[in-house]
Amino acid sequence: MTQQNPHRFDLGGGQRTMKAVVTTGHGGYEQLVYRDVPVPTLAPGEVLLQVLAAGVNNTDINTRLGWYGAAVTTATQDAALAHENQSAPATPDGGWNQATPFPFIQGTDCCGRVVAVAPGVREQLLGLRVLVRPSMRPSGFDSQDNIWMGSDFDGAFAHFVKVPADEVFAVNCDWSDAELATIPCAYGTAENMLQRAQLGQGEQVVVTGASGGVGSAVVQLAKRRGAFVTAIVGRSKMAQIKALGADLVLAREDDWVASLGENTVDLVVDNVAGPAFGTLLKLLKPGGRYVSSGAIAGPLVTLDMRTLYLKNLTLLGCTAWAEPVFANLVGYIERGELRPLVAQSFALDQIAQAQRAFLDKTHVGKFVLIPPPPDGCDSK
Known part of the structure; x- marks a missing residue:
């Protein structure tokens, strides 16, 4: 694994693509397409993470269904069934902040490892296992403005994801990657x-x-x-x-x-x-x-x-998180004050199966997706 350019992560052989689940529009499971996409290019202040595990959340499903749009008045399960029966209403306003940026990569929960940093970002982050704070406050914590990874911009249902360096939190614990991925959202x-x-x-x-x-x-x-x-x-x-x-x-x-x-x-x-x-x-x-x-x-x-x-x-x-929230959680984990609840893990390309099981509501805790190791990159 080599880093040829801090703006672009290089997987040894010059690889520039990765596997990801791309959500192509509002609708049913057919909108979840597992395919090759470019590895993200870092902007100033950002880091690139290899995704080790990504949790499945209700918001992932709601965003795909367009449930946040005013035209939808039913429960999440009913909205999903309406899409399967092709009877769902049109949802042009399906995002909670603005129109959902299709096609894009969902995934609000991320446990990852820092594999590249943009110029000016401290290199001590390289190699750390981290959690990403998905609720981000671009105008500062005195404003209610908030954007969410995996709903407003590309998220963790991929080999790699780029995020602002200030939004990653190193965690020192013996939990598995899947267990850590149950935490963020x-x-x-x-x-x-x-x-x-x-x-x-x-x-x-x-x-x-x-x-x-x-x-x-x-x-x-x-x-x-x-x-x-x-x-x-x-x-x-x-x-x-x-x-x-x-x-x-x-x-x-x-x-x-x-x-x-x-x-x-x-x-x-x-x-x-x-x-x-x-x-x-x-x-x-x-x-x-x-x-x-x-x-x-x-x-x-x-x-x-x-x-x-x-x-x-x-x-x-409550949607926009207060500033102490995520740092508090990391402290609770490191002091052994929380218990992770992994209901089941799925391969990344089994996302539709995971979301179907999620909507069955027979589980306790969280479902987690595990990407395959990217070619040329050490998964440990």
Whole structure:
């Protein structure tokens, strides 16, 4: 492995292409094309990573489906089925910041190794195993402007990815590459929500969708903060989430108000939304907080404004991460305060199979894609 030019990574034999999954437009799995593309060229301030493992997230699927567009009003699974049945609405506004930059490479989660740096970037980064902070703040942390790797620009479903040098974080731990790849999007989103909501020790928190990537991360991170955690999951997964640390586990089909009582909960962390939204607000104490960064069961909800204002509730939406979030996660990993949850690993070219399994929702934790070693590059 040689570095002929710091602006361009060279794989020994002068190779200039790599394998990647290119998402060619809004639609079904046919939009995921595994093919040769150019190895990224570094701009000033950037580093090139060999992707060691890349996590699969709901946002990858939502972006491909155009779910963020206003024309889509259904759950993610229903939107996916509509594309399979060729009955999906047109989604010209399918990106959350701007039009999605098709064709491009998705992949929000990246565990990688630094293999090249642009001029002026410290060479001490070369060879380090790192995680990439996918939620980037191009206008600084005082602005709410944010862009996401794998949604707004090329991501990690490839042999290599280029990112700003300031967005890579070295991690010193004995976790596998696949285990590290479960962290960035899910745990960063979870930690950001708990920070925004200012969850305190001894508070009562309800977590919906607690078996998914973000939900299982919230369970761990809320317990780390000393909260009493009630997790809501499918009945078949209750024992696994209890073993993860939840104090109380309820099934999705249970009567949550009967089990917990009205006005008993300090914080609801809800990435499910859909029809259950009103019930969750009933659980909140006067002055309680509701925080969300997703809506997998449907983006449109019914809000009784009297519940909101008579109970003095606070509703928080979270996409742009606060500055301390990702550095905190690295510290938690290095101190052994988190547990990675790899549901299954797939080869990179099995992305459609991985996303189908993701939408089946029979798993606990995260699915991870493993690229094959690029020709001429040491994978270790």
